[in-house]
Amino acid sequence: TDAGPHRVPRRDRYRFQLRPHNPDHKTPGAKDLVYLESSPGFCEKNPRLGIPGTHGRACNDTSIGVDGCDLMCCGRGYRTETMLVVERCN
Template sequence: SVGDALKDRFDGASRVKMPNTELEAPAQRNDAAPHRVPRRDRYRFQLKPHNPDHKSPGSKDLVYLESSPGFCEKNPRLGIPGTHGRQCNDTSIGVDGCDLMCCGRGYRTDTMFVVERCNCT
């Protein structure tokens, strides 16, 4: 499926860095026509792998410039509350599951007994 193909590409994404030479501002021209890069050349730059031992990404590879921040620990500067004290589902293997949400730190379980009234006649 499309989702599986995207997930495979996501899992194989490469960290890259951009060359500095393409980031420089174009020279100012003193005429009425603004300086524009031809559309076919707009994205002609070579992304370099962050790790020089890795090969350069292909045209269909997913790439990223920065690693994502960790969400397990609190980071007020980035607005990340962390996962300490959050409620999790110990039977789930999804993102709400205790193994994933608690980042391998372990978790405490609470057992609750609930008595409810029913609408019996």
């Protein structure tokens, strides 16, 4: 008789347990990094955790990346500035 615990095949072990928080996202795969706890917010300053916050930082209003104003300003809105940069070219 087998006295040990029942082993689930490695590829099926977490198949039905892990589900994305947002149903529009795909279910995590075998090579995806999965976080069990939420990350701390980065919008507001939190000295205890070493988070400087995003108030007053420059952002790129044409970027959809982490430097983009939509993400970096956390829905607070932002002010745009037009700058004229003169550079010496060879």
